[in-house]
Amino acid sequence: MMAVEQxxxxxxxxGEVDSELLRPSRRGLxxxxxxxxxxxxxxxxxxxxxxxxxxxxxxxxxxxxxxFHGAHQAGIVTPAQDRLHFxxxxxVSGSGREELIAxxxxxxxxxxxxxxxxxxxxxxxxxxALLPPDDTGEAxxxxxxHLTLTFGLGRRLFTGREGASDPDDPFGLRSRLPxxxxxxxxxxxxxxxxxxxxxxxxxxxCADDPQIAVHAIRNLARIAVGRAHLSWSQLGFGRTASxxxxxxxxxxxFGFKDGTANVMAEDTASLEQHIWAGAEAPEWMRGGSYxxxxxxxxxxxxxxxxSLDEQERIIGRTKxxxxxxxxxxxxxxxxxxxxxxxxxxxxPMIDVAAHVRLAHPDHNGGARMLRRGYNYVDGSNGxxxxxxxxxxxxxxxDPETFVRVQRSLKPDLLNEYIRHIGSGxxxxxxxxxxxxxxxxxxxx
Amino acid sequence: xxxxSPRRGFVALGAIGAATLTLTACVPNAGTGANAQSIAVxxxxxxxxxxxxxxxxxxxxxxxxxxxxxVNEFYVLGSNxxxxxGEVENIAPGxxxxxxxxxxxxxxxxxxxxxxxxxxxxxxxxxxxxxxxATTPEEDAVVAQYVGYVKTQTEELVPQVAAFVAxxxxxxxxxxxxxxxxxxxxxERIEPxxxxxxxxxxxxxxxxxxxxxxxxxxxxxxxIEQDLWLDEAIANYSxxxxxxxxxxxxxPLTPEERKEIGDQLVADVNELKDxxxxxxxxxxxxxxxxGAKGLLDEVAAPDGKLPGEENEFAxxxxxxxxxxxxxxxxxxxxxxxxxxxxxGEDLAKxxxxxxxxxxxxxxxxxxxDEGFVFYxxxxxxxxxxxxxxxxxxxxxxxKLTAGVVQG
Numbered sequence: 001m002m003a004v005e006q007x008x009x010x011x012x013x014x015g016e017v018d019s020e021l022l023r024p025s026r027r028g029l030x031x032x033x034x035x036x037x038x039x040x041x042x043x044x045x046x047x048x049x050x051x052x053x054x055x056x057x058x059x060x061x062x063x064x065x066x067x068f069h070g071a072h073q074a075g076i077v078t079p080a081q082d083r084l085h086f087x088x089x090x091x092v093s094g095s096g097r098e099e100l101i102a103x104x105x106x107x108x109x110x111x112x113x114x115x116x117x118x119x120x121x122x123x124x125x126x127x128x129a130l131l132p133p134d135d136t137g138e139a140x141x142x143x144x145x146h147l148t149l150t151f152g153l154g155r156r157l158f159t160g161r162e163g164a165s166d167p168d169d170p171f172g173l174r175s176r177l178p179x180x181x182x183x184x185x186x187x188x189x190x191x192x193x194x195x196x197x198x199x200x201x202x203x204x205x206c207a208d209d210p211q212i213a214v215h216a217i218r219n220l221a222r223i224a225v226g227r228a229h230l231s232w233s234q235l236g237f238g239r240t241a242s243x244x245x246x247x248x249x250x251x252x253x254f255g256f257k258d259g260t261a262n263v264m265a266e267d268t269a270s271l272e273q274h275i276w277a278g279a280e281a282p283e284w285m286r287g288g289s290y291x292x293x294x295x296x297x298x299x300x301x302x303x304x305x306x307s308l309d310e311q312e313r314i315i316g317r318t319k320x321x322x323x324x325x326x327x328x329x330x331x332x333x334x335x336x337x338x339x340x341x342x343x344x345x346x347x348p349m350i351d352v353a354a355h356v357r358l359a360h361p362d363h364n365g366g367a368r369m370l371r372r373g374y375n376y377v378d379g380s381n382g383x384x385x386x387x388x389x390x391x392x393x394x395x396x397x398d399p400e401t402f403v404r405v406q407r408s409l410k411p412d413l414l415n416e417y418i419r420h421i422g423s424g425x426x427x428x429x430x431x432x433x434x435x436x437x438x439x440x441x442x443x444x
Numbered sequence: 445x446x447x448x449s450p451r452r453g454f455v456a457l458g459a460i461g462a463a464t465l466t467l468t469a470c471v472p473n474a475g476t477g478a479n480a481q482s483i484a485v486x487x488x489x490x491x492x493x494x495x496x497x498x499x500x501x502x503x504x505x506x507x508x509x510x511x512x513x514x515v516n517e518f519y520v521l522g523s524n525x526x527x528x529x530g531e532v533e534n535i536a537p538g539x540x541x542x543x544x545x546x547x548x549x550x551x552x553x554x555x556x557x558x559x560x561x562x563x564x565x566x567x568x569x570x571x572x573x574x575x576x577x578a579t580t581p582e583e584d585a586v587v588a589q590y591v592g593y594v595k596t597q598t599e600e601l602v603p604q605v606a607a608f609v610a611x612x613x614x615x616x617x618x619x620x621x622x623x624x625x626x627x628x629x630x631x632e633r634i635e636p637x638x639x640x641x642x643x644x645x646x647x648x649x650x651x652x653x654x655x656x657x658x659x660x661x662x663x664x665x666x667x668i669e670q671d672l673w674l675d676e677a678i679a680n681y682s683x684x685x686x687x688x689x690x691x692x693x694x695x696p697l698t699p700e701e702r703k704e705i706g707d708q709l710v711a712d713v714n715e716l717k718d719x720x721x722x723x724x725x726x727x728x729x730x731x732x733x734x735g736a737k738g739l740l741d742e743v744a745a746p747d748g749k750l751p752g753e754e755n756e757f758a759x760x761x762x763x764x765x766x767x768x769x770x771x772x773x774x775x776x777x778x779x780x781x782x783x784x785x786x787x788g789e790d791l792a793k794x795x796x797x798x799x800x801x802x803x804x805x806x807x808x809x810x811x812x813d814e815g816f817v818f819y820x821x822x823x824x825x826x827x828x829x830x831x832x833x834x835x836x837x838x839x840x841x842x843k844l845t846a847g848v849v850q851g
Contacts, residue, residue: 090828090832092829092832092833092836093805093829093832094801126846128846130845130847130849131842131843132842132843132847194824194825195824195825195828222839225835225836225839226798226835226836226839226840228832228838229828229829229832229835231828
């Protein structure tokens with residue numbers, strides 16, 4: 001993407017970077033190139049510099065490239081890119097430990113190339129033209145686009161399939177199952193579709209350009225053929241959370257700012273406390289995290305007919321500024337005790353069942369997770385309704401954190417307008433070191 | 445519809461001639477004739493007696509005597525009972541002809557085909573033991589072998605379709621419904637080849653939307669399918685997602701209409717058989733390998749078997765699915781020697797494993813003889829598993845042409 005050299009005179013303080021430049025779309029990019037590339041190099045370089053600092057990796061040659069190697073996998077504290085292609089895979093029946101290790105090795109090699117904006121395998125021109133090209137080609141020339149690839153392992157790799165003819169321990173991992181890795185329970189209002197839930201493996205591809213993210217998943221799926229098979233995938237756009245103080249809080253499809261109280265990449269202490277698995281986890285999992293994905297359908301047509309008062313009461317924040325209804329600006333702490341006199345009683349300013357109250361760490365024993373979700377629209381149905389919603393993604397040290405918050409949300413006023421239709425939980429191993437492969441420690 | 449790839453200047457079959465063909469089914473290295481074995485075969489209108497059921501690897505000559513009243517053929521088939529290792533045709537009543545093959549160790553089958561039509565008689569196992577035989581396959585021999593297979597399939601197709609159409613025209617719908625998926629097997633095995641005859645495939649095997657799209661009358665297998673499963677068709681067409689479907693002619697066909705549409709299908713498959721039997725008919729190696737890949741793509745296509753659209757009223761897609769995979773397997777099996785001679789042993793081994801995996805999964809759903817489950821009872825998760833095995837097979841298959849054809 002960038003034949004643009006980063007130069008010293010383009011260095012600014014991160015805070016001064018125009019946030020528009022941090023998320024160039026392809027069209028915007030060409031416009032920028034036409035208009036002069038200085039600002040762009042700064043945006044790309046600034047993001048990469050931060051990302052590499054966070055991941056502990058070294059600066060990649062392509063200024064739009066997020067390093068793949070590091071203590072933690074990229075794509076968690078990396079400033080959330082604008083586009084997502086999330087994919088879940090199932091191991092093909094008959095595949096065992098050997099195939100799983102080979103697949104993770106092959107995926108590692110491919111990911112190392114993809115995040116640098118390079119073609120996979122022998123690229124788009126095989127030595128013999130009678131062969132199909134190794135790389136599918138649609139991302140050629142687009143650069144790295146801050147692509148991150150985050151890999152996760154499903155619980156079934158450890159426990160085998162229930163009631164299936166598989167051996168009890170098809171991958172020889174049963175003894176390595178972390179104690180915290182319990183399946184998610186069912187929640188009130190779940191309307192889960194099995195064809196959009198679960199999976200033996202997951203890959204979260206995030207990038208500035210949807211074509212780069214799709215290309216990555218498409219090629220990883222091809223590499224997996226015969227060993228693992230795509231079971232479902234989801235496109236997302238317009239990150240719904242900021243994971244760095246340098247990013248504005250984005251809006252979800254309800255039109256509200258979302259994820260204000262997120263754990264931020266700069267907040268190292270909170271990350272250690274809430275996000276990264278530590279001494280409680282088996283060694284292979286330390287420095288990793290757990291990814292929860294929930295496909296949450298929004299009945300946006302009904303929502304759009306709700307009055308502003310009603311919408312703000314449900315969320316507990318103002319629509320334009322995102323400030324708590326108890327007063328103040330977006331990043332001011334909500335005052336859950338604040339009340340307005342109403343006759344004989346006192347009416348809380350933030351409704352007892354408002355989303356912000358029920359989801360807040362204060363009401364969940366201090367539980368915090370790093371949310372990194374995306375909006376989605378899967379076309380529309382035959383009833384004139386958009387298939388719209390939130391593809392919720394959160395990272396947490398222990399899945400129990402998510403369970404706790406989700407249970408707190410049972411009386412949430414928002415539940416009238418949402419249905420959870422897809423769900424998944426994966427263990428995200430620690431980062432990969434040069435020469436190593438994804439989850440290598442798990443097999444040693 | 446596959447496009448016909450440009451011819452690469454192979455010798456036409458007619459020029460090879462049957463005699464050469466029998467000798468080149470596998471070409472022996474110089475000097476291997478010393479330990480040649482000879483086995484007598486007695487063919488008749490009902491039997492196919494082979495003097496020995498086993499032999500040593502190497503050169504074997506079958507001397508086939510026709511004691512019957514019909515012109516006969518003799519075949520040596522591979523372990524899948526479909527690949528033709530060698531064949532000798534036109535054995536007139538009372539006469540004898542030789543078939544010389546060179547075979548390595550393995551399981552084979554022998555079979556005769558009195559009248560040179562139908563599925564043949566007296567198929568028997570034939571075991572070969574001993575050391576592997578080094579052969580240098582020749583391209584035109586391989587092509588001839590595959591053309592022989594295509595011919596065999598069309599020869600079997602004709603009576604199967606005739607039986608199906610006869611039941612349909614007699615108003616025996618129950619029998620016709622049972623015969624429908626069976627009558628399609630031979631066609632589905634050689635679909636890409638059949639598609640080379642531009643106007644025949646649309647008449648024989650177009651689904652309704654395809655026919656409408658190209659302004660053709662809706663005829664062939666699927667027209668009869670719609671009539672035999674009319675309730676299903678009416679229900680199917682009335683669903684919102686089929687709104688683009690034409691709603692006309694959703695009424696039972698009269699006996700006269702049945703006669704017309706049935707006779708046409710019989711005529712069309714006969715024409716296909718004659719086209720394939722013509723001395724002008726030949727294929728290139730790339731036709732064979734790309735056709736094999738095409739067969740697998742047919743299964744996965746949006747209007748194919750995997751999504752259950754091929755036989756959308758009968759739900760017999762698993763028969764077609766199996767036949768497509770069988771056809772691909774024979775094509776691969778036929779070019780295997782060339783692939784291995786080019787150093788493609790690993791690819792051959794991988795394809796063998798993936799084919800075995802695919803067939804093993806398909807077998808859990810039934811068989812031609814026992815019947816396959818109806819595809820509308822196969823849920824999304826099961827279809828996903830079928831897709832996984834099919835993709836696993838299709839991916840290495842995409843490397844077959846490069847491994848076989850010397851660019």
